[in-house]
Amino acid sequence: KAGVTQTPRYLIKTRGQQVTLSCSPISGHRSVSWYQQTPGQGLQFLFEYFSETQRNKGNFPGRFSGRQFSNSRSEMNVSTLELGDSALYLCASSLSWADYGYTFGSGTRLTVV
Amino acid sequence: TQLLEQSPQFLSIQEGENLTVYCNSSSVFSSLQWYRQEPGEGPVLLVTVVTGGEVKKLKRLTFQFGDARKDSSLHITAAQPGDTGLYLCAGADNEGAQKLVFGQGTRLTINP
Numbered sequence: 352k353a354g355v356t357q358t359p360r361y362l363i364k365t366r367g368q369q370v371t372l373s374c375s376p377i378s379g380h381r382s383v384s385w386y387q388q389t390p391g392q393g394l395q396f397l398f399e400y401f402s403e404t405q406r407n408k409g410n411f412p413g414r415f416s417g418r419q420f421s422n423s424r425s426e427m428n429v430s431t432l433e434l435g436d437s438a439l440y441l442c443a444s445s446l447s448w449a450d451y452g453y454t455f456g457s458g459t460r461l462t463v464v
Numbered sequence: 465t466q467l468l469e470q471s472p473q474f475l476s477i478q479e480g481e482n483l484t485v486y487c488n489s490s491s492v493f494s495s496l497q498w499y500r501q502e503p504g505e506g507p508v509l510l511v512t513v514v515t516g517g518e519v520k521k522l523k524r525l526t527f528q529f530g531d532a533r534k535d536s537s538l539h540i541t542a543a544q545p546g547d548t549g550l551y552l553c554a555g556a557d558n559e560g561a562q563k564l565v566f567g568q569g570t571r572l573t574i575n576p
Contacts, residue, residue, distance in 0.1 A: 355506070384563070394507075394552065394566035407563045441506050452497055453564070455506030 353377065355444050355456035363462045369430040372459045376423050376444030383425040384453070385417060388439040397440075400425055432463045466491040468555055470567035477543060478575050485538045485551055485570045493555035496529055496536045497564070501550040543574045 356375040364370050376383050384407075385397040396409040400419035417427040423444075429436055439460050443453040468489045477483055487496070495514040499507035511520050513529035513536065520527045524547075526539040536553055550571050554564040 386564075386566075393568045394554075394564075396563050396565070399563060409563070443506070452509040452512050453507075454509070455499075457505050 355442055355454050357440075357442050357456035357459050359459060360457065361460045361462075363464060364432050366432055366434060366463055368432050369428060370432060370461060371426055371428045372440055372442075372461070374425045374427075374442030374444075374456060376425070376442075377446075377454055380444035380446050380454075381423050382445045383419055383423060384443045384445075385425070385427050386441045386443065387411075388441055388458070389437075394441070397427065429461075434463050437461060437463045466493075466555065466557055466565045468553055468565055468567035470551075470553055470570050472570060473568060474571050474573075476573040476575065479544060480542055483540050483543055483572070485553075485572070487536045487538075487553035487567050489534050489555065491555075491557070492533050493557060493565075494533070495556050496533075497554045497556075498527055498536070498538055499552040499554060501552060501569075507552055543572075545574045545576050548572060548574050 358373045382401045384399040386394045387397055388394045397411055398405055398417050399407040403419045414430045419425045439458045441455050441458045443455045445453050468487055471486045495512055497512045498510045500510055501507040511527045513527055516531045516533045518529045524541045528537045550569045552569045553567040556564055
């Protein structure tokens, strides 16, 4: 079966711009989470959506936002990009956390210049 | 703020040797997961441990969850070059919470 699909794989943006990243979860998975991975901070939780509702949010500024659609696909948006936003953004989906854990996508590598 | 500390951060050993990676915290986690990540890819789940004292084996990999559910270890027996990668531990702070706290990772290199 298809895995978690993230698009685009690579992105280069200029400081001050905004960006939208997309994530298509495994079919049937209703929970989608987003993580930021950087060499200095490692993997940090951004937010989690379940049935179009944000259930959990990490400690990131309001420039980071997301949403989930009725088909469980999710998008995250970063406005007013800063150099420090350069990172690998990972999306993960799950059916039942306790039994199956997360399946991560390959990520979107965002570079802000 | 919950933190997970992994050690060592880097480990380079010869093929055939054994190794252990540790994941420690002062906080209690309802469960803990181990992932392996290859360059340019997302983490891949290896195992989830949920019961204090639980031990799970996956071929040459043995995972243990501490009795107090504050720490975990990953032991690899007879390491092979294919085991090379970034190993990450991640803890969940309460049941059903879709929010994981990740350790910084252990970058493992197995030399032929």
